[in-house]
Amino acid sequence: MIGLEISHVSYSYGSRKALDDVSFSVAAGRFCALLGPNGAGKSTLFALLTRLIVTGEGHIGVAGFDIARAPRAALARIGVVFQQPTLDLDMTVRRNLRYFAGLHGLSGRPAGLAIDAALAQLGMAERADEQVRALNGGHRRRMEIARALIHGPQILLLDEPTVGLDAASRQAITDHVHLLAERGLAVLWATHLVDEIRPADQVVVLHRGKVLSDGGAEDLAGGQGGGHGLAKAFLSMTAEGREVPA
Ligand SMILES: Nc1ncnc2c1ncn2[C@@H]1O[C@H](COP(=O)(O)OP(=O)(O)OP(=O)(O)O)[C@@H](O)[C@H]1O
Structure with a gap:
């Protein structure tokens, strides 16, 4: 296809x-x-x-x-990861992703499930409640990729x-x-x-x-x-x- x-x-x-x-x-x-x-x-x-x-x-x-x-x-x-990072450093990983899920019309339990699945795909599940500021550059990037997956792009x-x-x-x-x-x-x-x-x-x-x-x-x-x-x-x-x- x-x-x-x-x-x-x-x-x-x-x-x-x-x-x-x-x-x-x-x-x-x-x-x-x-x-x-x-x-x-x-x-x-x-x-x-x-x-x-x-x-x-x-x-x-x-x-x-x-x-x-x-x-x-x-x-x-389409899911997209741009060259310039666009994360809110003072929010947790999960809060950042929830905000983005909302932009795609996802909230509540479906948003939570989509966020957990996306983080798991990037090996980031255990970082969900950490503040972005505390993450190293590689983990921040992985989080941005997870964010690009939340709405189930092809x-x-x-x-x-x-x-x-x-x-x-x-x-x-x-x-x-x-x-x-x-x-x-x-x-x-x-x-x-x-x-x-x-x-x-x-x-x-x-x-x-x-x-x-x-x-x-x-x-x-x-x-x-x-x-x-x-x-x-x-x-x-x-x-x-x-x-x-x-
Ligand atoms: N806003 C703009 N106005 C005028 N020319 C531009 C603009 N953006 C890009 N260009 C020109 O268009 C061409 C392609 O640029 P582009 O940024 O798409 O390349 P790139 O492969 O992404 O490069 P890089 O790896 O440096 O980001 C270049 O010649 C660049 O100078």
Whole structure:
């Protein structure tokens, strides 16, 4: 089943073209890394997928709903973790999530159940009554991912979710989100870090607003040992003349 479909999407800020005829899709149950250097257009694409901005060029389908024609139905099926954290540090984890559940029309026992389930999926159940301020950066991020799951989305969007985290936290979050994909979510994970990508993942390379490649991570690495092969392929596609270490 198709989770997310992006077809011939373009977007410009004034005369600057940020996305140029972008097409790819992410099926339910797939982890897709949107790999691109700074300025590639990743955040612009996320803004279009969440209707922060709109474009007349191209089509975006979310779990079968056209985001332009049926925005409410489409957005209800998306969970999103933006680059900038947006948590209330002085509330507990549960209070933060209850507030967000309310925005989705969930309250009372159904909200409590949804919050418990989401926290459990991120290994955060025992932190529910802690103040967010007391959590480390990795746990705060996991909580934001749990928050994005409360309303039962089919698509999960994460914009560079591991920025600023230490290696162990990055690993834990990457593991958790891969598990969410295995359980059926279509995951779009924007990053410029190849070590967050697994051999079975889909990788879309975005550079200067264009899709340079779309396929399996193993194929992109060209059989050259996972992360190293991927890094080489990514750099040679995007570095434009910079030396790529052997
Ligand atoms: N509000 C804006 N006004 C004008 N140009 C913008 C605006 N936002 C982004 N751009 C430009 O659009 C292009 C794509 O930027 P975008 O932020 O989408 O890339 P990105 O891949 O998310 O980069 P980063 O990893 O640095 O966040 C860049 O050339 C950027 O300078």
